[in-house]
Amino acid sequence: MSKPELSGKKGRCIVCGEVAEGDLCFKHERALEELRSKYTSWKAAFGYNVQEYLMALQKRKETGEWTKELIAYIVANKRFEMLT
Amino acid sequence: MHEGHVLVIAEKRDAAKRIAQALGGRYVERRIGSVPYYETTWMGKRMYVAPARGHLYGLDSDVKDRSLFPVLDVEWVPLSEVKKEDRDISAHVNAMRVLGEGASDIIIACDYDIEGETIGYNIVKYLGLIRGEVKRAKFSTLTTQELRESFASLLVRKEWRMAMAGRARHFVDYIWGISLSRMVSSMAAQVKRATLSIGRVQGPTLVELMNRESEIRSFVPEPYWQVKALIEVNGQEVEMEGPRLYTAEDAEKAKAIKGKEGVVTEFKEQEVSLQPPPPFNLSDLQREAYRIYGIQPWSALRVLEGLYLRALISYPRTSSQKLPPSINYRRIISGLSSMYQREAGMLTRDKPVEGSEDDPAHPAIYPTGEVAKLFGEEYKLYDLVARRFLATFSKDAEVTRRALKVNVEGLDFSANGQNVIERGWLEIYRFRSIEERPVPSAKEGDVALVKDVSVDLSYTRPPARYTPSTILDWMEKNELGTKATRADIIETLYKRGYIADRNIKVTGLGMAVARFFANSRVITLNMTRTLERDLEGIEVGNVSPEKVLMESVKVLMQEVGEGGSRDELLSLYSAYLKEPVKVRGLSIGKCPVCGKGELIVRRSMAGKRYLKCNSCGASAPLPSKGRLVSAKAICPHCGWPMVRRGGWVFCPNLNCPGKKAGVLSAGK
Numbered sequence: 001m002s003k004p005e006l007s008g009k010k011g012r013c014i015v016c017g018e019v020a021e022g023d024l025c026f027k028h029e030r031a032l033e034e035l036r037s038k039y040t041s042w043k044a045a046f047g048y049n050v051q052e053y054l055m056a057l058q059k060r061k062e063t064g065e066w067t068k069e070l071i072a073y074i075v076a077n078k079r080f081e082m083l084t
Numbered sequence: 085m086h087e088g089h090v091l092v093i094a095e096k097r098d099a100a101k102r103i104a105q106a107l108g109g110r111y112v113e114r115r116i117g118s119v120p121y122y123e124t125t126w127m128g129k130r131m132y133v134a135p136a137r138g139h140l141y142g143l144d145s146d147v148k149d150r151s152l153f154p155v156l157d158v159e160w161v162p163l164s165e166v167k168k169e170d171r172d173i174s175a176h177v178n179a180m181r182v183l184g185e186g187a188s189d190i191i192i193a194c195d196y197d198i199e200g201e202t203i204g205y206n207i208v209k210y211l212g213l214i215r216g217e218v219k220r221a222k223f224s225t226l227t228t229q230e231l232r233e234s235f236a237s238l239l240v241r242k243e244w245r246m247a248m249a250g251r252a253r254h255f256v257d258y259i260w261g262i263s264l265s266r267m268v269s270s271m272a273a274q275v276k277r278a279t280l281s282i283g284r285v286q287g288p289t290l291v292e293l294m295n296r297e298s299e300i301r302s303f304v305p306e307p308y309w310q311v312k313a314l315i316e317v318n319g320q321e322v323e324m325e326g327p328r329l330y331t332a333e334d335a336e337k338a339k340a341i342k343g344k345e346g347v348v349t350e351f352k353e354q355e356v357s358l359q360p361p362p363p364f365n366l367s368d369l370q371r372e373a374y375r376i377y378g379i380q381p382w383s384a385l386r387v388l389e390g391l392y393l394r395a396l397i398s399y400p401r402t403s404s405q406k407l408p409p410s411i412n413y414r415r416i417i418s419g420l421s422s423m424y425q426r427e428a429g430m431l432t433r434d435k436p437v438e439g440s441e442d443d444p445a446h447p448a449i450y451p452t453g454e455v456a457k458l459f460g461e462e463y464k465l466y467d468l469v470a471r472r473f474l475a476t477f478s479k480d481a482e483v484t485r486r487a488l489k490v491n492v493e494g495l496d497f498s499a500n501g502q503n504v505i506e507r508g509w510l511e512i513y514r515f516r517s518i519e520e521r522p523v524p525s526a527k528e529g530d531v532a533l534v535k536d537v538s539v540d541l542s543y544t545r546p547p548a549r550y551t552p553s554t555i556l557d558w559m560e561k562n563e564l565g566t567k568a569t570r571a572d573i574i575e576t577l578y579k580r581g582y583i584a585d586r587n588i589k590v591t592g593l594g595m596a597v598a599r600f601f602a603n604s605r606v607i608t609l610n611m612t613r614t615l616e617r618d619l620e621g622i623e624v625g626n627v628s629p630e631k632v633l634m635e636s637v638k639v640l641m642q643e644v645g646e647g648g649s650r651d652e653l654l655s656l657y658s659a660y661l662k663e664p665v666k667v668r669g670l671s672i673g674k675c676p677v678c679g680k681g682e683l684i685v686r687r688s689m690a691g692k693r694y695l696k697c698n699s700c701g702a703s704a705p706l707p708s709k710g711r712l713v714s715a716k717a718i719c720p721h722c723g724w725p726m727v728r729r730g731g732w733v734f735c736p737n738l739n740c741p742g743k744k745a746g747v748l749s750a751g752k
Contacts, residue, residue: 034304038304064304
């Protein structure tokens, strides 16, 4: 039988502050992957740059809430390079 | 007790009463303490038919310290020793003991499945009743005829494979449930003490729900333009669907095809016979009940069990889609004809249409032919079973299907249509419909003229949320749980607050627990499925119970040793605790006691209404009748939000100083 040990602190997500392996927790890491992979279709459709792409996504009701949280962070901190 | 009597062990009281009535025609109800039993005579023998109350024995452990895990030291004990609410089980155990003394024969007449077999086996084992042969009654309905036939040809239990499989399943579920729950609870206790329960099958199910939740919450839509056109072919207009376009430039070009001519590239027409659907097994019936009436799978099962106990339908916990001739089709149809006269007159087949799935223990669910006045969900589900049964004896539906393809300026358009020629079984099983849509007849090379065109900008959508019905399907496809337990597992996830809503959302708490399991290298879907197959293997004699138990203990020890992802669990659990309290039910206003929660109108089990704060638990009684709404005013004496019922506005606070002063209510 065992009792659990106390946890050691790991990295924190730059968006929400939850435990993260790298800079992002699993939620926002996944949202970032999605953002990166879908950009090409928006660029092909409307010729948007990254900033325009993110602003358009913020307005869409289909966009997931974790993605919107990440977009808010990127826009507020001007971290557009995260998508490249 | 009379020496030489026969003890018949039934699973529930209603079943015991029916068995006694069926065997002897008349019976006498007697009691041992608070427990009734039924005395009757069958083939010259005195029979005591005694009801269990489901399981009388369950697993328990002496290791009560909740911080200790894994828990492997468990034993079967009367359930009255495990849970306070099962105290009256001891009366049932005592009654069985008394009735078992001096019995010349023991007959187990519990439901013929793993659980029923385990219930019966545990009773005879722990009361020392396996003195000689133990007999088993096998039946699928509680009708007089079938019960009599079953008791006239009793099976003899020598091997107890079904019971062994049931006991092994209980053991595995218990040690996994208690150990994993203690492990995650102990981890979470570093943030706040709470019991986070999770089980062997619940874990992977919750992970699947979380995966879908993650997909939805991280979704990024993609734009596209959907082209549709109204096209005239051979003088007849038809709405046709065109391609999806992915650039604004292509979309503009597509708009220009209005008024242009194209050509028919393909036309197909075929007559199709649609066979009636097979008779229901439990999963199919739960799915249809949810699709048609929105009845939750676990509620459907409860209602079906009630119908079975009233001998109106056969045993519902079955995987079979087959109806053997031994159930006597003619007798059932004749019995149903008083209620389904028109439908019974439309039957054309001698044998029913059957599906591929089978179950060694029971046939598909069918109506017994006995009818009764039913209401609400009972009626709805009975009607589904009866119509589906009748439909399997009726004609195929005949449909003409047409598929038309047209190309205009390089863009492909298509339209599919169908036309019902003969409704056949659709007349009886009216819960399926075929949407008729006319498509003109054509041949390859015919000219097509675009009368109108629409090019609409759309966006891809996130995947649909699971519903209780679709997650049940997923569990079945992935062989998680059994037909009898799947619905209960989903209900448990709701009760524990891990999931919410009809279109299932995973809560913050559910997310914390699910992530813990998602990170596990030991508890995988594959491992759970293998264990499930091994448990089934015990029943058919392919695997020994000892091997399965040892294997499952080994895997559990491995999981406990790995310890899972503790930091993420703690982080998500902390975040969940900070989430605002969700308001469920009618809120009257902010709670003046804690200032955080809302005062929600609730109803007790006894039907009385009261207000309860969803944060601190402060409560106050309310009138039981009448429509209550917030009066949108604060009591000037105590600060509680006022409640309105019709023209009466009052303060719900029992200790309101205004009440002491005789100011009971304010007028309009």
